[in-house]
Amino acid sequence: MTNALFNLPDSHNEPAVSYAPGSPERARLKAELDRQYNQVLDIPLIIGGEEVRTGNLLTAVCPHEHGHVLAHVHQAGEAEIHLAIQAALDAKADWENTPWEERAAIFNRMASLISTKYRYILNAATMLGQSKTAHQAEIDSTCETADFFRYNAKFMEQIYRQQPLSTDHTWNRVHYRALEGFVFAVSPFNFTAIGANLATAPAIMGNTVVWKPASTSILSNYYLMELYKEAGLPRGVINFVPSRGSLIGKVVLDHPSFAGLHFTGSTGVFNSMWKTVGGNLEKYRIYPRLVGETGGKDYILVHHSADLVEAATAIVRSSFEYQGQKCSACSRVYAPASKWPQLRELILGMMARIKVGDVRDFRNYMGAVIDEASYDATMRYIGLAQESPEAEIIWGGKGDKSVGWFIEPTIIVTTNPKFITMEEEIFAPVLSVYVYEDEKLDETIRVLDGTSPYALTGAIFARNRYVVNRLTAALANTAGNFYINDKCTGAVVGHQPFGGARASGTNDKAGSFLNLIRWTSPRTIKECFAPHRDFAYPFMEEE
Ligand SMILES: NC(=O)c1ccc[n+]([C@@H]2O[C@H](COP(=O)([O-])OP(=O)(O)OC[C@H]3O[C@@H](n4cnc5c(N)ncnc54)[C@H](O)[C@@H]3O)[C@@H](O)[C@H]2O)c1
């Protein structure tokens, strides 16, 4: 429809439900958990709106009960990947020419469906398939996902309103085109909301997408596709292509119409894709946009002026919520020697209250890690700490993978600030602590800055304002998301644009207009109302 300049509904953040004992929401979530636990889905590819079954199947299981199958998932081969690319290209013209307010309406409907019918479906799928507790599922698959949809519609509107100056005789306009080609979205297992945002952020800007979800978050990601369909997203705009990463990466990145990569995952995978793109440059029609948010080795630095209860709370929450499997999770702490005995006691007091187990039991604070590879890798790191004279495990340290991939929340204290667990991303419930001499704060800042290649999130705890100011300046390049007297996890869409630098990614800030800018190729249009009629300059006729 034309002949009106529409205003979008105001954006707001979806309020989280508490699932308190006896609440109707808790009863509905439990019922949905039972429904999904007691069925085995057959999950197809979705290409151009059609379900495609290849018969080449992977199983999706509960990480906390790995013998329990949730779904059989059809995997794409080379032929289906080509079909998905073609479906995205076929859908492109209609979608990019759809008026922006129509696209925004679909996104607002997606958000409304999440806050009502799909809240329980997505939360249950995220709990069962990714082993999140009810609270962690709620803030991810409901709140953050709905927030991405509502706010991205608003950010699109903001971008489109950015227009250049004009004069009496010229009208200058910027036309925010979609990219010429299709976008490849590749998502990690750990946030349902990230899977949602990686595919839909390019889509709201008029692009069509080939989406490769992680094999270990397939259940919730499949329900997202159901939601998009129910909200009226046209066929072919997002094509759902579960597949082996290395296969789909090779086929897609080889295609001349590949126009952009929207990736979140490990640094190694992103680096390898970037290299492949570099080697293929001459094949492409355009320079592809490469957006990748990658690994982290996030820290909390405690100053002796800090409130220790607040610091201990932040350390425990950001290290162990969702089993430490947030890219933002705290995995190294720098604690002042003068306060370490009290801080340690406070932390251990909280640890004693943490229960680990099946997430359907709402008393558990933690579930299992995502798969056997993660379990084995984490236990190897714990083994290194057990054997080292430089490290002492002061909490946890054991694992049991007989039923689920369970690892005790583990705290290592090391005398070596560059001990391997202070340096490498483990992506599991393992926290390392280095105790520094209070008077060596400057040296500790330098060590912190130079210890790990990552720069995603970091937090400081101090009440001395001069110290807050000094640390904020000195640690400027150590984190793309920096927190003062708060935990280093839990960025909220529209409030804390999210992304890191160094080896943590391209810092294109999910949850802000900065990310959406990457999915448009602006065209400047100058129209002249009084074109010149004589080519000559005035001084050409006389000296
Ligand atoms: N910075 C952020 O915002 C952010 C957010 C979430 C997770 N992460 C990071 O993600 C990682 C954990 O997630 P993960 O284990 O799912 O990451 P991963 O890198 O193993 O996988 C990410 C995705 O890439 C796919 N993939 C793997 N190889 C591929 C290839 N050659 N071509 C194309 N796709 C390929 C995987 O199948 C998956 O879908 C951690 O490093 C974490 O820090 C970062």
Ligand SMILES: N[C@@H](CCC=O)C(=O)O
């Ligand atoms: N945005 C989330 C982390 C996403 C990565 O896994 C947070 O801020 O905790």
